[in-house]
Amino acid sequence: MAQAFTIPSSLVELAIFYQHPKMPVDSSVAKFLSSHRSLPHVLNEAVPHLKKFFGEDVVVNLEVSDEEDGPQTLYAVVIWRGTVEAAEAALERFDDSWWLDNSMKTDLTFTYELA
Numbered sequence: 001m002a003q004a005f006t007i008p009s010s011l012v013e014l015a016i017f018y019q020h021p022k023m024p025v026d027s028s029v030a031k032f033l034s035s036h037r038s039l040p041h042v043l044n045e046a047v048p049h050l051k052k053f054f055g056e057d058v059v060v061n062l063e064v065s066d067e068e069d070g071p072q073t074l075y076a077v078v079i080w081r082g083t084v085e086a087a088e089a090a091l092e093r094f095d096d097s098w099w100l101d102n103s104m105k106t107d108l109t110f111t112y113e114l115a
Contacts, residue, residue: 013044014033014040017047017060018043018061018062019059019060019061028066029062029063029064029074032074033074036074036106036107038106039074039106039108042104042106042108043062043076043108046076046098046099046110049098049099050078050094050110053090053091053094054078054090054094058078058079059078059079060076060077060079061076061079062075062076062077063075063077072107073109074107074108074109075108075109075111076108076109076111077111077112078090078110078111079115080112080113080115081114081115084114087112088112090112091112095110
């Protein structure tokens, strides 16, 4: 049975933008962020860039990989309602404009999912 998890105050701002559907119940994202202390800062810095390239009303979910054999990775998944081509173009502009200079070998991947 999943144990209830309270989001630490340092992560509340992230929970407002990154609309992880399970964050209040599933502790995997909050625990991952707590153990990778540079990620909340990077995620906060990414917000205006995500809005610039994906739109002001962008919805982004946070997910932790659940592969047993490999290292865990945090995924910031943009929920995209347009075409694959438009999503790929927006992600490429985001990468080229900001993310490639700020990735700093983190365990974070920005991607998209079609709605």
